[in-house]
Amino acid sequence: MKKREKSDRQKPSKQLGKDDVALTDNKMPKKEIKNRENITIQENSRTNTFIKKSRFFLAENKIFFETIAAFSLTLMAVIISWVQLGIAQKQIDLLELQTQIERQQASPQFVVIARQYWNDEKTFAADDKILIYNQGNIAYNIDVDTAVFFKLTYISQAEYKEVLVPINGYYTIHLRTGDATGLVMTLESDSNNLKRWQIQDELGELAKNNGVTINLEVQRYLKLTYRDTFDVEHTQYYFVPLIYGGDLLETAEGEEVFSKKFGIGTEAKYYDLYEVTAQELFNLFP
Structure with a gap:
């Protein structure tokens, strides 16, 4: 048994082949080096081919x-x-x-006010006037027009009606002060407020005798035209109630109001303040 073991130990180890991957001296096999070189050559060839194709594509x-x-x-x-x-x-x-x-900032700023003034005896507010003030920059070529209406309200047990009656001659006198700022103009007429109250009293009596009620309210409108310091023409419309200052209207609304100054439609009619009678106004309600 001892001789056999000794014989086994003396057998030479197996010799490594030249194609084996692992070598005792840690050197890469030549075949693998060659394979890698071939792979590199192929990759370079493909890259060159791609570049050539790309250049051809771009050129085409x-x-x-x-x-x-x-x-x-x-x-x-x-x-x-x-x-x-x-x-x-x-x-x-x-x-x-x-x-x-x-x-x-350079434009005029107008303030429009309606006021009533007592007669000389201080017994009645006979005059109704419109005062126009300019509290801004200078205004030139100031011109005005008015539209006055009697708003009649008819009330009975059976119905309620409103009629807007154009009245001519409510402000017949336009007094210019000659100043470009401050009070620039006053609009008035001879005892216009007294005439209005006379008509209202007579109309009230007629209505009472017929078992109805008719109220009369004066509505005043003003059209103001002027030029500013830039020589630009302006037109402004105002509704002018008593006590409070005038309310500036939109242009379209003002134009519509003044289109009714002489009545509406084919049978347009207006009444003169000093000629109209209470009976004529009462007859507007059939």
Whole structure:
């Protein structure tokens, strides 16, 4: 047994082949080195082929890409121009707003007031006047027009009606002070408020005798035209109640009111303050 064990230990170890991967001297096998070199060559070849194909593709489609580039540049130029246009428009709007503010500061500021004045005996408010003040900048070529209506309200047990009656001659005298600021004009007429109360009293008696009620209210409107320091013409419309100052109306509303100054429709009719009678007004309610 001992001889056999000794014989086994003396057998030579197996010799490593040249194609084995692991070597005792830690060197890479030549076959693997060659394989890697082949792989590198193939990769370089594919890369070169791709580059050649890419160059060929770009050369073949040169016009297409140049068109895209030109379109992109044009689009960018359009966008930039649009942005610049928006900025310019905002600057224009700002300039217009600034101009409007300057004009507003340099514009006249009118105050319109209706007042009633007592007669010499201090027994009755005989006169109804409109006073026009300018509390702003200088105004030129001031001109006025008035539209006055009797608003009649008819009340009975069966019905309720309102009629707007145009009245001419309520303010026949326009007194200019000659000043561009302060009190610039007074509108009046001879005992117009006294005449109005006489008509109202007579109309009330007629209504009472017929078992109805008729109320009379005076509505005053003013159209004011002037030029400012920029020589721009302006037209303003006012509703002028008693006690309180005149209310500035929208242009469309003012134009509509003055379109009714001489009546409405084909049978348009207005009445003169000093000629109309209470009976005529009562007959407006059949």
